[in-house]
Amino acid sequence: ASFSVGSRSILRSIGVNENNGGADNAVELNVTNFDAVLGETPATYAVVEFFAHWCPACRNYKPHYEKVARLFNGPNAVHPGIILMTRVDCALKINNKLCDKFSVSHYPMLFWGPPSKFVAGGWEPKQEKSEIRVIDDARTADRLLNWINKQTGSSYGLDDGKFENEHLPSNISDPGQIARAVYDVEEATATAFDIILSHKMIKSETRASLIRFLQLLVAHHPSRRCRKGSAEVLVNFDDLSPSHMQSTDKQEVITSNGKGALGNFQICGKEVPRGYWMFCRGSRNETRGFSCGLWVLLHSLSVRIDDGESQFTFTSICDFIHNFFICEECRQHFYEMCSSVTSPFNTTRDFVLWLWSTHNKVNERLMKLEASLNTGDPKFPKIIWPPKQLCSSCHRSRSQGGAKFSQIDWDEDEVFKFLTSYYGKTLVSLYKDKDSLRNDGIDGAVEDLVVSTNAVVVPVGAALAIALASCAFGALACYWRSQQKNRKPRRSWN
Numbered sequence: 307a308s309f310s311v312g313s314r315s316i317l318r319s320i321g322v323n324e325n326n327g328g329a330d331n332a333v334e335l336n337v338t339n340f341d342a343v344l345g346e347t348p349a350t351y352a353v354v355e356f357f358a359h360w361c362p363a364c365r366n367y368k369p370h371y372e373k374v375a376r377l378f379n380g381p382n383a384v385h386p387g388i389i390l391m392t393r394v395d396c397a398l399k400i401n402n403k404l405c406d407k408f409s410v411s412h413y414p415m416l417f418w419g420p421p422s423k424f425v426a427g428g429w430e431p432k433q434e435k436s437e438i439r440v441i442d443d444a445r446t447a448d449r450l451l452n453w454i455n456k457q458t459g460s461s462y463g464l465d466d467g468k469f470e471n472e473h474l475p476s477n478i479s480d481p482g483q484i485a486r487a488v489y490d491v492e493e494a495t496a497t498a499f500d501i502i503l504s505h506k507m508i509k510s511e512t513r514a515s516l517i518r519f520l521q522l523l524v525a526h527h528p529s530r531r532c533r534k535g536s537a538e539v540l541v542n543f544d545d546l547s548p549s550h551m552q553s554t555d556k557q558e559v560i561t562s563n564g565k566g567a568l569g570n571f572q573i574c575g576k577e578v579p580r581g582y583w584m585f586c587r588g589s590r591n592e593t594r595g596f597s598c599g600l601w602v603l604l605h606s607l608s609v610r611i612d613d614g615e616s617q618f619t620f621t622s623i624c625d626f627i628h629n630f631f632i633c634e635e636c637r638q639h640f641y642e643m644c645s646s647v648t649s650p651f652n653t654t655r656d657f658v659l660w661l662w663s664t665h666n667k668v669n670e671r672l673m674k675l676e677a678s679l680n681t682g683d684p685k686f687p688k689i690i691w692p693p694k695q696l697c698s699s700c701h702r703s704r705s706q707g708g709a710k711f712s713q714i715d716w717d718e719d720e721v722f723k724f725l726t727s728y729y730g731k732t733l734v735s736l737y738k739d740k741d742s743l744r745n746d747g748i749d750g751a752v753e754d755l756v757v758s759t760n761a762v763v764v765p766v767g768a769a770l771a772i773a774l775a776s777c778a779f780g781a782l783a784c785y786w787r788s789q790q791k792n793r794k795p796r797r798s799w800n
């Protein structure tokens with residue numbers, strides 16, 4: 307596997323439009339990226355506009371299409387992650403076959419459907435039962451949006467402003483919402499990695515902790531893209547942060563963009579970070595987002611580990627938050643709770659429940675604080691979690707509203723069952739990565755490493771840390787150790 311260095315995301319790579327000097331929100335597709343973009347988008351629906359750049363009607367239609375695309379596409383989207391708006395220029399020769407597959411008979415011609423149906427798909431005029439449909443009433447932005455509203459049962463408006471909409475789901479009413487959180491887990495992973503690099507947080511005293519956390523990600527991250535990227539970072543760790551160059555000054559020396567050798571490396575693939583949150587999107591600009599995504603990442607790791615990995619996971623997460631979570635109060639407070647644990651974890655269940663109760667203690671503290679300072683998200687007030695609406699069997703008896711965490715009679719077996727399914731299967735149920743549902747934590751990572759280590763050597767630091775780490779990571783650790791024995795000459799970082 308090679309590092310994919312380049313633009314941060316497809317959405318941002320659209321660039322500046324030559325005609326109007328402004329950025330386009332609709333994603334320009336062609337035959338080479340059509341299947342990949344539509345196959346991987348988190349959006350539920352896609353609109354594909356087939357046009358020709360020489361066509362005057364298409365040029366006049368563009369501002370209308372862009373007015374709608376502004377609502378759904380790009381980092382400033384008002385309603386991100388729901389509808390992907392794209393366009394294909396049929397006047398470009400390379401797209402001839404693609405436009406033929408969709409029987410494009412006039413310009414512009416617009417199609418609607420689930421993104422996956424466009425992948426390797428097509429459309430014919432008399433085709434029955436196709437999930438791809440021609441949008442037959444889209445002459446103006448208003449009419450296009452009306453058509454979309456009818457299909458989706460929504461009431462989007464052209465004047466909707468960011469964070470000023472009533473479409474945000476409440477955090478408790480729809481348990482299915484968690485299925486969108488896998489994209490936030492990717493976003494949080496990429497954001498955390500960006501923060502670590504741009505704040506030059508890899509130092510001699512924090513190195514081992516990052517290596518251990520990366521091991522955890524390689525084996526148990528719910529996104530295959532992130533498992534793969536973490537494995538690549540891990541095997542190249544010494545090149546990223548040479549152990550002989552760890553003082554802050556020296557990091558400056560090897561840095562070209564302020565982030566060090568890995569500055570352009572995208573740990574969860576080239577489309578992440580996408581620049582927006584889905585499950586973790588707040589109703590205010592400054593609420594939720596990264597810290598919500600980080601919690602979801604931690605919970606989703608906790609339910610994926612085996613019993614034998616529970617203590618290793620506990621220390622890895624505690625150290626990671628302590629060393630790399632840049633919110634001072636959060637990291638201190640979390641570390642105090644880590645430090646108060648007196649005996650090692652032996653089971654997944656114990657660790658999952660510890661993390662759940664720890665998060666609830668944070669919620670409880672913040673409930674009061676946010677209410678008094680009015681700093682919380684009005685649409686997502688902190689609650690003791692999960693509420694009965696999400697898991698009634700978790701609550702043994704009827705507890706009073708506003709009861710403290712410790713006052714609720716929890717059925718912990720049910721809580722564990724609920725968390726395992728919520729952050730396990732449900733989290734990845736909509737995930738559009740063909741291999742994501744494979745329970746291939748270690749196998750998949752090793753498989754990726756086989757590719758990526760063909761000409762690469764496992765760095766001494768990483769290998770040592772891995773060797774010292776819990777043997778619960780047996781397969782992975784043994785693999786790395788065996789690779790270490792067969793060291794080959796070192797590959798250059800890029």
Ligand SMILES: Cc1cc2nc3c(=O)[nH]c(=O)nc-3n(C[C@H](O)[C@H](O)[C@H](O)COP(=O)(O)OP(=O)(O)OC[C@H]3O[C@@H](n4cnc5c(N)ncnc54)[C@H](O)[C@@H]3O)c2cc1C
Binds near residue numbers: 477666686
């Ligand atoms: C490790 C850590 C420590 C933090 N410490 C502090 C702090 O000391 N002070 C501070 O101001 N902020 C702290 N934060 C941030 C704070 O906890 C929230 O993340 C932030 O306020 C955003 O809240 P939210 O409404 O998105 O829900 P979050 O609390 O971020 O939760 C995200 C989602 O997880 C689910 N969830 C909620 N509770 C639980 C639970 N008990 N178990 C499992 N899932 C649950 C819900 O679906 C929720 O929407 C911390 C964050 C992290 C990751």
